[in-house]
Amino acid sequence: MDGSPAGAELLTTTRAFRRRLDLARPVAHQDLIDCLDVAVHAPSGTNRQPWRFLVVEDSDTKQQIAEYYRKGFAAYLSARTPRPDQLGDLASGRYLAAHLHEVPALVVVCSLGRPPANASALHLASFFGSIYPAVWNLMLALHSRGLGSTMTTAHLAYEREIAELLGIPFERVTQVAMLPVAHLLPGTTAPGPRRIPAAEVTMWNSWSEQ
Amino acid sequence: MDGSPAGAELLTTTRAFRRRLDLARPVAHQDLIDCLDVAVHAPSGTNRQPWRFLVVEDSDTKQQIAEYYRKGFAAYLSARTPRPDQLGDLASGRYLAAHLHEVPALVVVCSLGRPPANASALHLASFFGSIYPAVWNLMLALHSRGLGSTMTTAHLAYEREIAELLGIPFERVTQVAMLPVAHLLPGTTAPGPRRIPAAEVTMWNSWSEQ
Numbered sequence: 225m226d227g228s229p230a231g232a233e234l235l236t237t238t239r240a241f242r243r244r245l246d247l248a249r250p251v252a253h254q255d256l257i258d259c260l261d262v263a264v265h266a267p268s269g270t271n272r273q274p275w276r277f278l279v280v281e282d283s284d285t286k287q288q289i290a291e292y293y294r295k296g297f298a299a300y301l302s303a304r305t306p307r308p309d310q311l312g313d314l315a316s317g318r319y320l321a322a323h324l325h326e327v328p329a330l331v332v333v334c335s336l337g338r339p340p341a342n343a344s345a346l347h348l349a350s351f352f353g354s355i356y357p358a359v360w361n362l363m364l365a366l367h368s369r370g371l372g373s374t375m376t377t378a379h380l381a382y383e384r385e386i387a388e389l390l391g392i393p394f395e396r397v398t399q400v401a402m403l404p405v406a407h408l409l410p411g412t413t414a415p416g417p418r419r420i421p422a423a424e425v426t427m428w429n430s431w432s433e434q
Numbered sequence: 435m436d437g438s439p440a441g442a443e444l445l446t447t448t449r450a451f452r453r454r455l456d457l458a459r460p461v462a463h464q465d466l467i468d469c470l471d472v473a474v475h476a477p478s479g480t481n482r483q484p485w486r487f488l489v490v491e492d493s494d495t496k497q498q499i500a501e502y503y504r505k506g507f508a509a510y511l512s513a514r515t516p517r518p519d520q521l522g523d524l525a526s527g528r529y530l531a532a533h534l535h536e537v538p539a540l541v542v543v544c545s546l547g548r549p550p551a552n553a554s555a556l557h558l559a560s561f562f563g564s565i566y567p568a569v570w571n572l573m574l575a576l577h578s579r580g581l582g583s584t585m586t587t588a589h590l591a592y593e594r595e596i597a598e599l600l601g602i603p604f605e606r607v608t609q610v611a612m613l614p615v616a617h618l619l620p621g622t623t624a625p626g627p628r629r630i631p632a633a634e635v636t637m638w639n640s641w642s643e644q
Contacts, residue, residue: 232578234444235571236475253638260632265446266570267585270520273629277636285639296556310480341552346506346590348549349610352558353587356566360476361445363567364574368442375477377563380556391641400559419483422470426487428463429495431601 238364239417240313241372242320245406251328255369256405262365268354275358276397278332278390283325288389289379289402290325296378297321309418320374320404327404331373332390333359338398355400366405372412373403448574449627450523451582452530455616461538465579466615473572478564485568486607488542488600493535498599499589499612500535506588507531519628530584530614537614541583542600543569548608562610569611576615582622583613 260277268274280286297317306314324330335355339347359375366373379386379402387394470487478484490496507527516524534540545565549558569585576583589596589612597604 232444232472232575234442235472235574235578238475240477257632257636260636261629262442262445264629264632264635265448265627267450267573267627269587270514270516271523271627273635275635277632278641279636279638282639304480306480313481339558344591345593345608346587348558348562349587349590352562353566353569353585353611356563357570357573357585359563360567360570363477364445365442368445375563375567377479377556377559380559381554383555390639393641397641398555401563417475417477417481419471419474422467422474422487425474425483425485426467426470426489428489429492429600431488431603431607 234364234368238367240316240374241408241412242316242374244409244412245327245372245404246409247323247326247328247406249328249407251371251405251407255371256329256331259362259365259369259371263358263362266357266361268358269350272354274336274354276334276336278334278392280330280332280390281328285389286325286327286330289330289386290321292382292386293324293376293379293402294321296381299381300378320376321378324404327406329405331362331403331405332386332399333362333401333403334392335398335400336396338394338396352400359401359403362403366403370408371405372408373405375401375403377401444574444578448577450526450584451618451622452526452584454619454622455537455582455614456619457533457536457538457616459538459617461581461615461617465581466539466541469572469575469579469581472575473568476567476571478568479560482564484546484564486544486546488544488602490540490542490600491538495599496535496537496540499540499596500531502592502596503534503586503589503612504531506591509591510588530586531588534614537616539615541572541613541615542596542609543572543611543613544602545608545610546606548604548606565610569613572613576613580618581615582618583615586612586614
């Protein structure tokens with residue numbers, strides 16, 4: 225963005241990093257904590273800070289999570305016919321699924337509570353609107369330090385099994401995303417992702433079909 | 435944050451602005467579009483970009499939205515006993531509710547689709563995880579340009595009524611948040627919000643109660 229104030233560039237260049245990850249280089253705990261300390265500055269309803277972060281580095285545990293992830297990803301692939309513009313993302317998605325257990329750190333983002341089956345729109349907005357800003361703030365903070373991540377949800381078809389594996393109390397804690405985190409390979413560029421211009425998805429004073 | 439790369443400061447200093455808003459100064463459409471063009475760089479599942487932004491500037495419409503908002507906010511207040519550390523936020527929340535119709539622009543953020551009543555965890559994560567990152571990216575972009583906002587949901591108890599008012603097709607479009615947007619008053623500082631340190635909400639390899 226031309227003439228944008230400090231900080232805005234990070235907001236437009238942070239994309240899903242699935243393939244340019246350095247699988248051989250560990251991620252220091254302090255780097256993760258520094259980024260998580262940025263992440264928690266995201267807003268949450270009544271500042272209740274519902275986030276809990278479970279960082280998985282143990283090889284066997286990562287392997288088991290990766291197996292659930294690959295099953296979820298396969299189901300996702302078989303349920304859809306990709307648009308031509310999605311083929312590149314799908315190829316990198318396949319790469320990530322195949323190598324997930326090799327990623328140095330898997331950050332399982334959890335939120336305290338679990339919305340009831342017939343939660344109201346207000347309840348759902350309050351619950352999910354209090355956690356996904358922190359997830360995105362984490363991705364931004366990671367990228368600002370040369371770490372790559374992407375928000376994944378394919379494993380959530382097996383949320384209960386993964387909760388059991390990790391000891392997460394399923395009835396009162398919801399997993400909302402998993403972020404594979406690694407240092408970006410040298411020379412990784414971050415072109416802004418392809419987006420429809422805002423003017424085409426913005427309306428004034430009343431709804432009008434685009 | 436000491437030694438943080440460019441951009442990270444914005445991530446820790448963007449807070450809910452409810453009271454330091456310049457209610458007399460209009461917000462230019464181009465400023466809003468520029469910020470929305472940043473917002474849409476947030477990730478969404480399969481890059482489907484489900485966001486639609488409805489900017490309300492019309493006085494009568496803002497007045498009607500504000501009435502629903504005040505009813506929702508009153509219900510929220512009566513349902514809870516605030517913690518002592520929340521009294522400041524509640525006072526600024528009351529100020530915002532009283533003046534909502536005076537805020538130059540109300541950005542109603544919508545997402546295409548509506549989760550079914552018994553949506554799976556995967557479905558909910560995919561739906562809400564594809565929209566709230568854009569909401570937070572918008573708040574960050576606004577702040578980077580001297581504009582203040584806060585994510586509000588209190589009006590969503592009346593989502594159907596507001597959909598009717600604005601012509602939003604309720605059955606296939608979900609309102610997820612409303613952001614009152616205004617220029618920040620001169621001299622507004624942005625101290626980082628109070629947060630529990632990340633180290634206290636982070637676990638390694640398996641769940642452990644804090």
